[in-house]
Amino acid sequence: MPEVPAAEDSLRHWLAWLGIQLAAHCDAPEQEARWLLEEILDSGTELWSHPQAPLGETRRSHLLALLARRMSGEPLPYCLGHWSFMDLDLRVDPHVLIPRPDTETLVRWALAHLPEKGSVLDLGTGSGAIILALAQARPDLDYWAVDRCEDALAVARHNGAVLGLSVHWCAGDWCQALPAGQRFSLVLSNPPYLATDDPHLAELDAEPISALVAGETGLESYQAILAGLPAHLEPQTRIAFEHGHEQGPALRQLLRAHGWEGVETHRDLAGRERVSSAVWSTLYA
Template identity: 50%
Template sequence: MTDIRTILRESAHVLGDRLEAELLLAHALGVDRAWFFAHAEDRPDTAGVLRFEALLARRAAGEPIAYILGRRDFWSLPLEVTPATLIPRPETELLVEQALARLPERGRILDLGTGSGAIALAIASERPDAEVVAVDASAAALAVARRNAERLGLGRVALLESDWYAALDARRFDLIVSNPPYIEASDPHLAQGDLRYEPASALASGADGLDDIRRIADGAERYLVEGGWLLLEHGWNQGRAVRDVLTTAGLADAFTVQDLEARDRVTGARSGTPL
């Protein structure tokens, strides 16, 4: 039977990625990656090899590794993810940073379309004084978010099934954040890479990708306190369009922040008259 070193070398060649090969083998064997350094010449049992081969085949076919492993780290939080949720991505951490910079002491924040709970739980982990409410139209996604919240000791985050604002009462928030669907429905990327496996309802939003952003912007004034901020993640080429949407909805002082690749990524505006 082949040893660990050879298995990793050959599977890394198949995938074109050593890290992914290590992650899959560690998952199949029930060890962490550090274990490989001391056990490179070990020969895993047949059951472990068969588990690994099944995982390797799934990844080679294109299935996202986050779904295969059932987890993805975000903001240093280990999150469960399933095909019912988007896979949290590093660029979304910019939205968390912008939210934390604007959230007042004992502030109230609403996360629209929470999915796995990544944004809401990251904010709650940093700001135990804040009241965090997270909604999603998908009961399956909310179940994942709830398990994440409980496992991370963040059960105080309120989770609600809602189509954007539909199930909310008259409460108002200091901050509303969202990583909504923003891809054009005809975008060919939806049929490529990881996007093929992620929930379409959480990715695409109309001909120009802005239908859900318009819905969120149009309802924001009703749920924001005076001077409260709406912050949205969006595509790299949508900054100007999103600013226009927010301004048309009556929000003030629209701005866009770029990510580490100098691409427009987060746009926000506030309730009230311009400064």
């Protein structure tokens, strides 16, 4: 831990000091300094309304503990214990994937394709980011979410309760976690999609490997989900998967091979293929 400033205890001074400490550890040190400091203040406005106020002993220990975690390489959202996704502030911890801006592509597609009535399913819910963003926008629908990791599901349940949103949370392996006979009008999933030897895994070592790695090819989660879904589909169920930006062709092929029609791929804000969607063919229903 670097030496702490002795002379001045003002919030403004601590903000500048934090930025200097973080410069070698992250890409946006000033922004992160502000988030860390705001996290331990009594109100979100104190930093700009009373920049000369003293930090004080208790808050200083709390701040230094957070800074030590961040400087040891822990991702900022885990240090803060919460992160924002769409308009939601969600609890996150190392049992759940940190919700990514990429996933907003999937949610935006889903918002445009919510059914008038019926049930919506999120497979591999993690923090609950996808299903809660939809439930927030359209609380009148029936929402379901599955995760194999009980600790992740506890985080999702907490987020749903804090937001006052109703979701049927199911623990287990993909569609096996669902009650027999339960059918869905819309199915969404951002499952693990990295291959075991993906070079990106080295930068993602703070996040749960079970949320990231699908298997040898990276397509195993999609295959397992598509194989288990037919008993839970209606004649015109829509589906959308988030996927790696190089997996579009494989996903389109997989969806068609499992009897889905109207297969399309949608690009993220960076212009990369990110989400593939389709409609369940009545021939297979």
